[in-house]
Amino acid sequence: EAQVTQNPRYLITVTGKKLTVTCSQNMNHEYMSWYRQDPGLGLRQIYYSMNVEVTDKGDVPEGYKVSRKEKRNFPLILESPSPNQTSLYFCASSFSGAFSYNEQFFGPGTRLTVL
């Protein structure tokens, strides 16, 4: 089944404890992206990657890191999480950088709470 998977789905952690949220897609998509969703603010893009080893900042990259070493994986790293990073996180992918023709496919989301 074609899908975007995220792990973990739920995570409660404490301030300053490094964590990684994994994202994987099995559709051979070139483009991958991370978003956070907060009440009243909608979804905001954190980072995106147009292909392996090519990443760029979205609208809210502060406090996050990403890497794209393989086409299928795009982990989101919080080096020192803070309570304002408590949010619902989504990973998404699409076929190629010819972006005008390609719809985005979303993962199920990761609900992160930072105490």
Place this chain on the structure above:
Amino acid sequence: KQEVTQIPAALSVPEGENLVLNCSFTDSAIYNLQWFRQDPGKGLTSLLLIQSSQREQTSGRLNASLDKSSGRSTLYIAASQPGDSATYLCAACNDYKLSFGAGTTVTVRA
């Protein structure tokens, strides 16, 4: 920076009524505009994607229009059903980045 607005924030209609959801965006230099559905606690499901060169796109009971010059898109859902109850999000694509509206939460009453 692209700003996307969806009005109204919430909508409640009786079953069978047609739904009209509005989306406006500030930067008309978009690659495409996408409509998504989000159910509580779930991810986003793509409904329709309108390329910048298109005026509308249809899928079953759903029809989306795009007017780039005025920075507007409208999603029409015909003959609404209780199963259409969800939050509907629009997203404008510029330079490989998606900007989302805050969504319209729809309740269809049986």
